[in-house]
Amino acid sequence: MSIKYRTGRKHKPLFARETQLQLAKVVRINEDPVVRIEATDNLTFLRSLHDESMKLIITSPPYNIGKNYEKPTSIERYLSEQAATIAECVRVLHKKGSICWQVGNHVGKESETAEIFPLDILLYPLFKQHGLRLRNRIIWHFEHGLHCTNRLSGRHETIMWFTKTDDYTFNLDSIRVPSKYPNKKYFKGPNAGKLSCNPLGKNPGDVWIIPNVKANHVEKTEHPCQFPVELVERLVLSMTKKGDSVLDPYMGVGSSVIAAIKNGRNGYGCDIFKHYVDIAWDRVHQFRDGTLKTRPMGKPVYDPNLPNGGHK
């Protein structure tokens, strides 16, 4: 943790440690975001968090497809493990908070002709059981991945965005994107001559085209399935306020935590593999000393048909 506390006492404390910590919380002097990341199973980590303490829970769980960080299991068992984690996430979710569960397909077995099972369809009922409300099913489109020969190559995954109640934090202005025709004006009626679009830009919509983190991506680490930080930043900026807390219970190398602290939010997360958590800490330290490279939000996707790929 990076924060320093001022307890305001020079002599031996008179209160029990618990009371001191409560006092300390209200006189926090270092406004740096809190980072708490641990190498542990997420149920253990989640159980250590207070009810309703997290404003945004953003994660991408294993898909049960035999990656090096997961043990393949039956789909029934996979779903029951997901159900246990989701139940704890709902408990720690703030009343005005959001859960964003990013998933692709579970593939029946490692073969080209295996049936695919879209995980958002299978997981949706586990969120509804808790009364959560689906706000968007965001399509994340990317252009790189396996080339299939017996079905179409997968080039999208989804983010299910749920809120706990109908009164939830959502700041659209913080994630607007440039309008296609920014100077377009009404040509008749009482507003004739005035701008017809929002000068702050347009709603980014629910199809997001963001490069996935492959070999030549500036954020690439050893992890095989990293979030691009810019993907998480959109969620952090729109669904939380400065000083709120963001949690990733399947944190990997900490991309969600980076997106949180980069924007003045507190970052919480865990991963079962210590090696990934070590990399996450390295990234946090690099961020703090100003050396971490992240792909900027809004940078156009590289287009080989344009000069310099369309980049300035």
Ligand SMILES: C[S@@+](CC[C@H](N)C(=O)[O-])C[C@H]1O[C@@H](n2cnc3c(N)ncnc32)[C@H](O)[C@@H]1O
């Ligand atoms: C799809 S990856 C997430 C990667 C992450 N979004 C990032 O940007 O690095 C899923 C992660 O979940 C971790 N994991 C699997 N089971 C877990 C568990 N029970 N508790 C905590 N982490 C777990 C894996 O080690 C893996 O790093």
